[in-house]
Amino acid sequence: MLIEEDVAALRALTGRTWREAFYLVEVNHTGDLEDGTAVTHDALRVFRNRPAYRFEGRVHEQIAHHLPGYLAERIERTPVRVEHFGYLGAVRDAKGKSRRNIELLEQQAAEGVDTPFLAFNLGSEYAAAGENERAHDRFAHAWAALRSDPGRSSYGYVPSLAARYVKSLRVTGRLDEVDAVAAEILGFLPGFTDVVYEQGFSARARGDLDRAAELFARCQEMGDAPSRYSATVGCGTSMAACALAEVRRDQGDLAAAEQLLRTALVDHPGYLGTIEQLALVLLRAGRPGDTVVSEIEALGGPLAPTAAFLVGIACFEHGAVGTAATLLRRVLDAQPGAHPARAILAEALLSTGDLDGARTVAEEVPADASCADAAARTALFCRLAAGTAVADAQLDAAAAVGLPAAEVAALRAWRDAPAATPAAGTLPAAAGPPALTMLDALARLEQFDAFERLAPVLDAVDAPWRERREALARLYLRRGFLESAADEWIAVVEHAGPDARAFEGLSEVAVARGLDDDARALADEARRLRAGTPDLQPTG
Known part of the structure; x- marks a missing residue:
């Protein structure tokens, strides 16, 4: 156009x-x-x-x-x-464009065509499809073929190859090779900001935050590379500012990160990454959710649906659930087919204890949506937590949209409890983690009747008795049910004898109760037991 x-x-x-x-x-x-x-x-x-x-x-x-x-x-x-x-x-x-292109290009290669340009195109399509190792192999092949070509800087595709080759080194973990290749590229493509930008991410991945900050600041000084390099818009402006702000945030300098992002949002209001990162920085700095939204909109104008979605997720993850729900509803008003927003809105409502509201929203997500499995999980949890009927057809439908079989088995057992609690060891081991996740959510929401119906399901999981007790004790401790946590660890000692992990857990319970002397004594006993059983590993 x-x-x-x-x-x-x-x-x-x-x-x-x-x-x-x-x-x-x-x-x-x-x-x-x-x-x-x-x-x-x-x-x-x-x-x-x-x-x-x-x-x-x-x-x-x-x-x-x-x-x-x-x-x-x-x-x-x-x-x-x-x-x-x-x-x-x-x-x-x-259009299924990437897969179609890969098939055509592989056919050319099978016919004996072996040119740097073909390797570049095939690598580009592999990268677009997320096949990073195969992409790197093709980019490296093309680069090696061009290294001795004196005319390579005149080929229109070479700048794109250079940038994608450097990125492929980073995303496949070949971080030690990035700087050398980048120096080679910048030697004949001077001012190619995209390459320096990739160096910055490589330095960050290596943990060298000072070097990463230096490189991203250099990108800002260079500005965007010229269009003859097929440059990415923003590598020298908005994206560089956003990347530098992330480094400052990682370094603990939220004020510097905030200032970088504020300036970038004013200068380049169309870049979504700046909005998301600014929301995260403001939330981590302790701003209320509504304040975050008003400050961002004062700088860059009303949030578009995608921006509202990302800020909504950030607010939800930082506990500003009311603001998150408002933003997600705004997204759905503008884009009724934005089902990921609907699935997350259901989770947000669930986190407030609104079981009926969360279930209603989750059940509006169609079976062909990409988030249908998450929505089905939320809807079934809400029904079972509220004591609402769940039919076999609903469980089968959840399995059909991708909910793992072990999780469906745990949900079915919960539905049938306590009238038909499965026998010990009859649920697969993979049912343990989802059952614990649901128990944790019920404890947080203080849905104690539902918790009591689900807890026996954990005993039916085909996992060692000792580990089931440890997991449940940790859950109780995390949610502040100290007496229940202590009971689980005491049961371990009574059932299997002195146990270092059990004494460590009881020590943590004593600390939470303010019983410092008891806590020290229990911790000392745990250390004594570990000294006698060096093969036993501490738990996180």
């Missing part, structure tokens, strides 16, 4: 009869449209209509090799801009 302001400039180009072709600045929107992420590059999009000028190739067709590139004055780079939406995630998914 041509940028409206550039229509006259494009028309003027056609009058330059001495030119055979023109590069336009193509803005490729990526991710989701509201994310504000894009890549710019110079694309040959205007050329004379001559029989010899035709695109070739099965995937990522090329035409430049047919144009008179040996006569520099015949081809011009222009500032005329066009927007391209074909790389948006929704568009690619709808």
